[in-house]
Amino acid sequence: MSFPEINLIAALREEHDFIDQAMGSLYHWSLKGREADPGARKLWVEFLLHYVHEFHHQREEEMLFTTLVSKLELRPDNGPIRILREEHEQELELARELAQAEDGDEIAKIAVEIARHVWEHLDKENSVAFAEGNERLVRLGIRSLDDREMTPVEAAARKAVETLIERWSPMDDPDHIRGDGCMPCYAYGESCGGVEKEWWNQWDWERMDNFQG
Ligand SMILES: [Fe+2]
Numbered sequence: 294m295s296f297p298e299i300n301l302i303a304a305l306r307e308e309h310d311f312i313d314q315a316m317g318s319l320y321h322w323s324l325k326g327r328e329a330d331p332g333a334r335k336l337w338v339e340f341l342l343h344y345v346h347e348f349h350h351q352r353e354e355e356m357l358f359t360t361l362v363s364k365l366e367l368r369p370d371n372g373p374i375r376i377l378r379e380e381h382e383q384e385l386e387l388a389r390e391l392a393q394a395e396d397g398d399e400i401a402k403i404a405v406e407i408a409r410h411v412w413e414h415l416d417k418e419n420s421v422a423f424a425e426g427n428e429r430l431v432r433l434g435i436r437s438l439d440d441r442e443m444t445p446v447e448a449a450a451r452k453a454v455e456t457l458i459e460r461w462s463p464m465d466d467p468d469h470i471r472g473d474g475c476m477p478c479y480a481y482g483e484s485c486g487g488v489e490k491e492w493w494n495q496w497d498w499e500r501m502d503n504f505q506g
């Protein structure tokens with residue numbers, strides 16, 4: 294069974310594609326651009342603060358996560374939503390560290406840490422929060438969610454990174470393994486029971502039983 298994608302989730306997914314590319318470019322810059330292109334650091338920080346946090350995270354938290362919690366009757370202080378909110382704060386903290394770092398090696402280390410952190414976060418949202426959340430909201434008859442336009446500051450932060458992506462073509466980090474679902478998440482089985490335990494209801498389990506035959 295396939296479900297049409299809610300407008301806000303479709304927009305957030307498109308932003309993920311761009312942010313994913315941006316992190317590949319940040320990774321490339323951390324290896325080769327840090328000394329050749331030191332001015333880019335300010336643009337990376339502004340992108341993380343204004344585009345990723347103030348625009349993207351703000352809509353995820355206030356427009357999507359809030360709706361999921363209320364409509365699916367989730368516990369706001371537990372499960373995937375809590376982990377994703379915590380990761381937004383961690384990402385913000387890393388952006389501030391990137392802005393303040395003075396030593397070149399430290400700048401590179403933080404940049405790589407940010408890329409890995411964001412990639413892991415995108416994979417969780419795409420495969421868990423967006424996929425499972427969209428299906429459940431559509432089943433409840435929700436076809437559309439509020440969204441908003443970018444502010445000029447947020448748009449400028451994105452535009453600057455479009456140029457950086459051209460200058461520092463996105464690269465994969467060979468030391469970072471990507472994966473979908475709850476299994477790769479550090480919190481799974483520790484501080485989060487995973488989406489099946491936290492979100493699934495009788496309907497889901499019966500469907501799984503029928504599927505498995
Ligand atoms: Fe997020």
Ligand SMILES: [Fe+2]
Binds near residue numbers: 353
């Ligand atoms: Fe996201």
